Amino acid sequence: MKAADLPLAYNSVAILEHNLPARAGKVALCTPERELTFQQVSDEVNQLGNALKRLDVRMGEYVGILALDCAEWAVAYFAVMKIGAIAVGMNTLLKPAEHAHTLKDCRARVLIIHHSLLGSLDGVRDELAFIANIIVIGGSSTSSDLDYRTLIAAESKQLAPAPTLREDFCSLNYSSGSTGEPKGILHAHKDLALTAQLWAVNVLGLREDDRTLATAKLFFTFGTGGNLVFPWFVGASCVLMAAPPRLVANVLEHIERFKPTVIYHAPTGYAAILANEEFASGKFDISSVRICVSAGESLPAAVWQAWKDRTGLDIIDGIGATEVWHIFISNRPGDIRAGSSGKPVPGYDVRIVDEQGAAVSPGEVGNLLVRGESIALGYLHQSAKSRRTFQGEWLFTGDKYHVDVDGYYWHAGRSDDMLKVGGIWVSPVEVESTLVSHAAVLECAVVGQMDASNLIKPKAIVVLKDGFAPTEDLRAELVVYCREKMADYKRPRWIEFVAQLPKTATGKVQRFRLRE
Numbered sequence: 460m461k462a463a464d465l466p467l468a469y470n471s472v473a474i475l476e477h478n479l480p481a482r483a484g485k486v487a488l489c490t491p492e493r494e495l496t497f498q499q500v501s502d503e504v505n506q507l508g509n510a511l512k513r514l515d516v517r518m519g520e521y522v523g524i525l526a527l528d529c530a531e532w533a534v535a536y537f538a539v540m541k542i543g544a545i546a547v548g549m550n551t552l553l554k555p556a557e558h559a560h561t562l563k564d565c566r567a568r569v570l571i572i573h574h575s576l577l578g579s580l581d582g583v584r585d586e587l588a589f590i591a592n593i594i595v596i597g598g599s600s601t602s603s604d605l606d607y608r609t610l611i612a613a614e615s616k617q618l619a620p621a622p623t624l625r626e627d628f629c630s631l632n633y634s635s636g637s638t639g640e641p642k643g644i645l646h647a648h649k650d651l652a653l654t655a656q657l658w659a660v661n662v663l664g665l666r667e668d669d670r671t672l673a674t675a676k677l678f679f680t681f682g683t684g685g686n687l688v689f690p691w692f693v694g695a696s697c698v699l700m701a702a703p704p705r706l707v708a709n710v711l712e713h714i715e716r717f718k719p720t721v722i723y724h725a726p727t728g729y730a731a732i733l734a735n736e737e738f739a740s741g742k743f744d745i746s747s748v749r750i751c752v753s754a755g756e757s758l759p760a761a762v763w764q765a766w767k768d769r770t771g772l773d774i775i776d777g778i779g780a781t782e783v784w785h786i787f788i789s790n791r792p793g794d795i796r797a798g799s800s801g802k803p804v805p806g807y808d809v810r811i812v813d814e815q816g817a818a819v820s821p822g823e824v825g826n827l828l829v830r831g832e833s834i835a836l837g838y839l840h841q842s843a844k845s846r847r848t849f850q851g852e853w854l855f856t857g858d859k860y861h862v863d864v865d866g867y868y869w870h871a872g873r874s875d876d877m878l879k880v881g882g883i884w885v886s887p888v889e890v891e892s893t894l895v896s897h898a899a900v901l902e903c904a905v906v907g908q909m910d911a912s913n914l915i916k917p918k919a920i921v922v923l924k925d926g927f928a929p930t931e932d933l934r935a936e937l938v939v940y941c942r943e944k945m946a947d948y949k950r951p952r953w954i955e956f957v958a959q960l961p962k963t964a965t966g967k968v969q970r971f972r973l974r975e
């Protein structure tokens with residue numbers, strides 16, 4: 460499929476509505492709280508779309524969505540796209556200042572937020588100069604915020620889609636880099652349908668009778684695609700789970716209760732399930748599952764094998780990126796090389812090049828470039844970073860790769876210092892600046908270190924100020940300090956105290972020596 464196969468005038472709400480009326484009565488989504496058919500979702504999308512228009516949301520404007528996975532997230536996403544606005548899937552794990560930055564950067568005038576996350580606006584509400592309305596899901600608050608249910612109740616269930624073109628932007632996701640503010644990545648309506656066809660249908664073999672479940676949340680495009688857009692594209696159902704994925708028993712209970720056929724996790728998720736004693740003793744029935752998908756960071760071959768031994772199931776590992784919207788190199792059912800990312804997804808071209816941009820020989824590690832029609836145009840308000848990353852038709856992924864003689868691609872780390880922890884970006888620079896703001900820390904460096912499952916986690920190497928002793932108590936205190944200041948997953952899992960850091964003649968910390 461090519462972008463040009465979609466009509467020029469195209470709105471992604473077609474992914475939901477092309478199922479109607481034939482699949483009107485089929486379950487589109489289920490959560491522990493709600494179960495909605497395609498018709499019910501469509502009705503609610505129209506009601507919310509009408510309500511947003513009444514709040515004067517125009518085509519091309521941004522609407523923030525800040526909620527754990529729930530029916531209303533899915534409804535909001537499609538309602539925003541249907542009226543031609545741009546849905547901003549916000550990372551629920553971030554802190555108030557980061558949300559404020561996101562909302563200011565895209566100038567969202569409306570934020571749709573779940574009541575359980577209202578605390579994530581604590582102290583920053585006054586900074587949200589552009590926000591005119593806050594719509595609260597799951598119970599109105601006492602302030603001037605609007606209640607989601609009340610707001611949509613009187614609205615019509617009829618709404619014509621805005622006359623968007625397939626190239627109009629429909630979604631914005633923020634992704635953090637090693638330095639500076641996170642980058643807003645804009646995608647167009649065409650990108651959703653393209654990735655659905657190219658990867659989910661053609662490679663994964665997703666079918667109408669499937670039911671998906673993801674621990675990757677909907678605010679990541681890994682989750683938005685895998686657990687919302689792709690199943691609806693083929694008329695399948697999805698299971699949305701608000702619970703944090705680190706609660707393994709919770710994930711397993713959802714699988715047992717909702718019987719998905721396809722599950723999506725980051726590698727850490729599979730390793731965590733394998734380490735769960737109740738799971739090992741056979742307490743949970745996951746026999747509904749036919750395919751498992753892993754992305755976000757590389758899946759160690761040992762985890763792949765242990766999962767296969769324990770469950771009999773294959774994990775399909777594929778590398779995706781927010782800039783591409785979804786997976787562009789992937790293993791596939793019946794064609795898997797454990798430990799590799801598989802082969803390029805037809806519809807994408809990839810190259811592995813040296814520092815001068817010349818192709819390297821098979822087996823040699825180089826920089827991975829990818830070309831394809833679902834790749835974003837650039838980063839919002841960040842032209843310098845955009846020019847470095849979006850190199851004409853080619854996207855510079857920042858990943859090091861080599862290809863073997865059989866054509867399988869193997870991840871070989873990053874060309875920057877960024878770490879993928881549980882599939883989510885962690886900038887060592889951010890963790891370092893947090894640690895250095897603690898009274899006891901003189902300087903420090905953060906690097907990735909493998910845990911027992913061969914998965915990367917942050918490790919801090921810390922030089923203390925005079926007068927502070929390297930005790931266990933201080934170690935624990937620094938971790939608590941990091942948890943208070945940053946999202947939980949960014950905290951160092953190990954802290955090593957040293958007398959000094961290895962540095963270059965120009966005073967730069969030699970991270971490669973610390974990694975060794």
Ligand code: 3UK
Nearest residue numbers: 680681754755756757777778779780781785786870
């Ligand atoms: C790394 C992988 C090895 C790699 C994503 C699937 O992760 C996603 O998007 P992000 O923008 O990060 C992209 C970066 O993550 N990575 C992702 N998958 C793998 N490394 N093996 C993998 N299988 O460094 C890449 O550049 O957060 C994944 C679908 C949609 C996504 N957005």
